[in-house]
Amino acid sequence: MHGDTLLDVVDRLTIEHPYRAVIDGRTRWVRRDPLIRQLREAIASSLTGGNGLASSQSGVPFDTDAMEQYDILERIILDNLLAVAPDRVPALTPEENLRTWYTLFHAASDDEGEKIYRLAFAAWEAKIEAKLTPPxxxxxxxxxxxxxxxxxxxxxxxxxxxxxxxxxxxxxxxxxxxxxxxxxxxxxxxxxxxxxxxxxxxxxxxxxxxxxxxxxxxxxxxxxxxxx
Structure with missing residues (x-):
């Protein structure tokens, strides 16, 4: 979004955040879960049909591209974290790793570096939004x-x-x-x-x-x- 900082983008990817939604024809601000978690849960739901059954049994289509994109993003976040903290033991989720990376990166970065990563993670935000909200x-x-x-x-x-x-x-x-x-x-x-x-x-x-x-x-x- 226009005027966003790198932290704004990281927040939307990793923590609960405000979101402008249209409800009953009216625009309202609500809070929603982090986008990375939403994508992971959507993938899990497509695998099980939301009822514990395999997708082949439930009839819910499995989005292989979403799984591939999630794996790529998880790897990018982990690589970035290890680049600034080689001895750091990664957390279990990419959300935690991304927030840890941001804290370490921000402490030593300049405006140009923040801009590069803001644009990169904003592009990932847009990809996830496209998966979660089909047109x-x-x-x-x-x-x-x-x-x-x-x-x-x-x-x-x-x-x-x-x-x-x-x-x-x-x-x-x-x-x-x-x-x-x-x-x-x-x-x-x-x-x-x-x-x-x-x-x-x-x-x-x-x-x-x-x-x-x-x-x-x-x-x-x-x-x-x-x-x-």
């Missing part, structure tokens, strides 16, 4: 006509998504298709990142627009809705 995807439909808006690139309002296929026993193939709205908007419900973390894309041709360019696209949609 909301909305189909773009003209509420007046109940018809989907057409893609400005390919002109399609609908497209067919092939979900599965296989040989039909007659020399050809069968296809399991699903009709979908072409244009979808993706955003995160808590609003973190604003337009920079939002996107509109076409499932038919792959056209997409992101960031502040969405404003211009939204204006074009409004004009099209008025004219329809």
């Amino acid at each position: 909301v995807v909305l189909e773009l439909i003209d509420m007046k006509t109940r018809r989907p808006f057409e893609c400005p690139e390919c002109g399609m309002g609908w497209f067919e998504k092939i979900l599965n296929s296989g040989p039909n026993g007659r020399g050809g193939r069968w296809y399991d298709r699903e009709k979908r709205v072409a244009l979808t908007a993706m955003y995160r419900p808590d609003g973190n990142g604003g337009l920079e973390r939002s996107a509109v894309e076409c499932g038919c041709c792959g056209w997409h627009v992101t960031g502040t360019d969405i404003r211009g696209f939204a204006w074009d949609l409004e004009e099209a809705a008025v004219a329809s």
Whole structure:
């Protein structure tokens, strides 16, 4: 976040901290657990389905990328700690190790060093946030006509998504298709990142627009809705 220090980022990763959330349509400040712990618990839940069963039995998908990212972050934190305190016995969790590293590093660092690590750990914070808060995807439909808006690139309002296929026993193939709205908007419900973390894309041709360019696209949609 703008104006953050390295300690601000470390705090959000390692201890309970204030968080701006949207509850019942209103923005409120709440307290939430450290992000690294949340990621670890989310991985554990995906492994057991939250009920002690293996994910293959529970049907809960296991996010292998989340596990890999957690392992990488844990190793980075441990390496940083051992770089400033080679004889230190690491704690059991990366949260404790990161706070210990910060205390030792901050005592001997300069502004440039703090900036480098602030940016590095802020990037990890963003990765974890993305894992913990998957985006909301909305189909773009003209509420007046109940018809989907057409893609400005390919002109399609609908497209067919092939979900599965296989040989039909007659020399050809069968296809399991699903009709979908072409244009979808993706955003995160808590609003973190604003337009920079939002996107509109076409499932038919792959056209997409992101960031502040969405404003211009939204204006074009409004004009099209008025004219329809």
